[in-house]
Amino acid sequence: MNTQASPVQVYVRIRPTASFAHELIECLPDQQTLSIRWRKDSKKGMSNIQLNSWLFKLNGVLHNVSQEEVYDCVAQSVVLGAFEGFNGTVMCFGQTGAGKTYTMTGAAEAYKQRGIIPRVLQQVFHEVEHRTDQTFSVHLSFLEIYNETMVDLLSALKRGKGVNNGALGVVEEPGGGVSIKGLTLHLVHNEEEALNLLFEGEMNRIIGEHALNKNSSRSHCIFTIHIESRSRTLSDAKYITSKLNLVDLAGSERLKKSGSEGQVQREAMYINKSLSFLEQAILALSDSRREHVPFRQSKLTHALKDSLGGNCNTVLVANIYGEASQMEETLSTLRFASRMKCVQTKPSINEHIDPVLQVKKLQKEIQFLKEELSTYNTLTYRVGVFNEILSETQVAEVKSQVQRYLSGSLNEIPIVNVTQIQEVFAQFKKVVLEKEEKLRELQLKNTLVEKAKITTPSSVAEMQDSSSTVGEVERCGYGLGLADSSQRHQQDISRKPTKQKRTSRREAALNPMPTVCRSGASVETEQFLNQVNQMSESNMVTHESEEQQRTEPNLTEAVSSPPPKADAFEDFKAERGSEINRILKENKAVLLERRSRLHTLTDVINATKRDMDSIASELQQYRGQSQGQFVSAEGEHVMDEAELSLVMQLRELKNRYRKTYEEYNSTKAEVSYCQHLVNQCRIRLLTEFESWYNESFLLPDQVLSVLEGGPIRPGHVPVDKALTLEDDGQKPFKHPPDNPQETSSAVSFYNAYNRSLQRVGR
Numbered sequence: 001m002n003t004q005a006s007p008v009q010v011y012v013r014i015r016p017t018a019s020f021a022h023e024l025i026e027c028l029p030d031q032q033t034l035s036i037r038w039r040k041d042s043k044k045g046m047s048n049i050q051l052n053s054w055l056f057k058l059n060g061v062l063h064n065v066s067q068e069e070v071y072d073c074v075a076q077s078v079v080l081g082a083f084e085g086f087n088g089t090v091m092c093f094g095q096t097g098a099g100k101t102y103t104m105t106g107a108a109e110a111y112k113q114r115g116i117i118p119r120v121l122q123q124v125f126h127e128v129e130h131r132t133d134q135t136f137s138v139h140l141s142f143l144e145i146y147n148e149t150m151v152d153l154l155s156a157l158k159r160g161k162g163v164n165n166g167a168l169g170v171v172e173e174p175g176g177g178v179s180i181k182g183l184t185l186h187l188v189h190n191e192e193e194a195l196n197l198l199f200e201g202e203m204n205r206i207i208g209e210h211a212l213n214k215n216s217s218r219s220h221c222i223f224t225i226h227i228e229s230r231s232r233t234l235s236d237a238k239y240i241t242s243k244l245n246l247v248d249l250a251g252s253e254r255l256k257k258s259g260s261e262g263q264v265q266r267e268a269m270y271i272n273k274s275l276s277f278l279e280q281a282i283l284a285l286s287d288s289r290r291e292h293v294p295f296r297q298s299k300l301t302h303a304l305k306d307s308l309g310g311n312c313n314t315v316l317v318a319n320i321y322g323e324a325s326q327m328e329e330t331l332s333t334l335r336f337a338s339r340m341k342c343v344q345t346k347p348s349i350n351e352h353i354d355p356v357l358q359v360k361k362l363q364k365e366i367q368f369l370k371e372e373l374s375t376y377n378t379l380t381y382r383v384g385v386f387n388e389i390l391s392e393t394q395v396a397e398v399k400s401q402v403q404r405y406l407s408g409s410l411n412e413i414p415i416v417n418v419t420q421i422q423e424v425f426a427q428f429k430k431v432v433l434e435k436e437e438k439l440r441e442l443q444l445k446n447t448l449v450e451k452a453k454i455t456t457p458s459s460v461a462e463m464q465d466s467s468s469t470v471g472e473v474e475r476c477g478y479g480l481g482l483a484d485s486s487q488r489h490q491q492d493i494s495r496k497p498t499k500q501k502r503t504s505r506r507e508a509a510l511n512p513m514p515t516v517c518r519s520g521a522s523v524e525t526e527q528f529l530n531q532v533n534q535m536s537e538s539n540m541v542t543h544e545s546e547e548q549q550r551t552e553p554n555l556t557e558a559v560s561s562p563p564p565k566a567d568a569f570e571d572f573k574a575e576r577g578s579e580i581n582r583i584l585k586e587n588k589a590v591l592l593e594r595r596s597r598l599h600t601l602t603d604v605i606n607a608t609k610r611d612m613d614s615i616a617s618e619l620q621q622y623r624g625q626s627q628g629q630f631v632s633a634e635g636e637h638v639m640d641e642a643e644l645s646l647v648m649q650l651r652e653l654k655n656r657y658r659k660t661y662e663e664y665n666s667t668k669a670e671v672s673y674c675q676h677l678v679n680q681c682r683i684r685l686l687t688e689f690e691s692w693y694n695e696s697f698l699l700p701d702q703v704l705s706v707l708e709g710g711p712i713r714p715g716h717v718p719v720d721k722a723l724t725l726e727d728d729g730q731k732p733f734k735h736p737p738d739n740p741q742e743t744s745s746a747v748s749f750y751n752a753y754n755r756s757l758q759r760v761g762r
């Protein structure tokens, strides 16, 4: 038995007779071939004798063989296959009286003449007894199909599974098999119990025949043995099932219908209509080009669907008479048999998994693995490692780690185990989703603002005209408002000229990024740039007094808009720009340290120079006083102790001066270099922030409007313009051309610039 396509096995059994038609039927020595020669008399008399001969090649010809030999040849391997998990079907087909029931059930009165069904039951229980490594359950069912009515021959027992309360029906199962809904299945524990049911079913068939005046040769009987086996030794959730269908078909004789007078053609059809459908199904099955097989045409073909075209080892026994008088039906049976031989089935093991056992097995496995892991953790000193689903506290800890990691206060998240890693990812995802949600809300608000502007121009104009209208810009110093920025800018400047000038001068002195208020840039832009310039100073300069905050209405709160740039900038520094901001801070710290060192060195040099000058004048004075006092034999000037001491001091001071001056020069170069780095970082932080701000909060047309030189709204600082405010003599950016057409997209420009910075690792 294998899972490959296998043809239906077909045997012919000839009913023993004293008048065997030797001249017409010949069993060839291979015991597999029947040669039929037949002369058929036409209705018109002996003058029209037709001589024909046929050869039928089968799997075996059973002529004058005992019931035991028939069983061994036909059914034994099918039963063994059922114990491996393959379904099996043995069916008898043939003319009434040809020996189908004798073959299938046998003669009840003689044990030796018992048929295939009792022998199958005997073998089944023999196997059950001998296969001690498995446990089996065997159920029986007995179905009769008479005129498209299905009868449960064992329903009267009312003790089986699936008690038959209503009409029976053929049900197609998910794997392509079929079952009979409502048919009772009876658990049997031994051969005797099984035989009792077989005989009881046979008895019910005869009783039904008398009561309903029906003819048993016109009904089909399907006796089914359902076997389920599980391994005794392996606690496996897998189990196998199989069905053995033992089918005694109705008589296959045909009804001859004469055509109208003069019509030569004769039409013959089965007395039992369902056999016509069986033949049609077999024809379709044996023709590989046919896609559709009409199984559902009759109850019989539907019930035998998986026996004929499915997952089953199928054997057909074609019962024929040996007499010459039955030759026409014999030929018809043999034709059916040879067609059946072309039908292929695909037997496969019916393996299932018991869900309850599977759960138990997996639970056991989980427990075992937990213990293994716990042992491993102990052996490798992995104390406190958790392998279970994380508790709320653990989740909270992971969340906090992720937040600290994102804010930069935690350098890395230590990896503990897979569960923890998954939670880390989950927390990251949450953060991203929250940000996306926030962004969507902001964009929605922004769109609403735009719509509000379009739909209520008068009210907006009113607000814009109102001299008392001051937005978020004025309130917090950095926010965005809808009021015309240049107007407010003018107002602000006229209101506070002294303060503006003072701030500008101070920043110009402190910083190489002077704050220049350019035409078109708003007060907020200016303030924002001031903030960028003073990033190292923690306190933001607030330009508005609290009094103004109280008296001036807050337009931004009334109509929502992108967040104030100062707030956004703080967010940016904490998140996206945290790395560059950190580098900037570091560079600034180095710069400050170097500057302070430069100051110290300057002081040292100046002090040394003062000392040198003082010593030099002292020496000069001393030499003037003691001129020629000490002269050597050679007439050379000899220094006394005091003069020598002064000379030595002077030399030491000169040395110090030289060394300090060298250090001063190198520190000066370092200061200059650090200054350059700080500037670069500032520019990068600014450009990245602009890019992020535009991407995050502005609608594409707003960005475009800004880029194309449209009205600049408060808070929308074109990056290129902002960058021109860098007046440090080492601008990395070209001045934007005045002609808007020549202006390439600032966004793509600074994006490209940022990319190039990343490439060169600056």
Ligand code: ADP
Binding pocket: 014, 015, 016, 094, 095, 096, 097, 098, 099, 100, 101, 102, 103, 107, 217, 251, 319
């Ligand atoms: P079917 O079921 O095909 O209508 P049966 O099995 O009832 O035919 O057979 C009709 C009769 O022929 C029965 O009395 C049966 O005992 C007998 N018979 C059929 N085949 C054999 C056989 N191989 N050996 C002995 N008797 C047989």
Ligand code: MG
Binding pocket: 097, 100, 101, 102, 216, 217
């Ligand atoms: Mg019969």
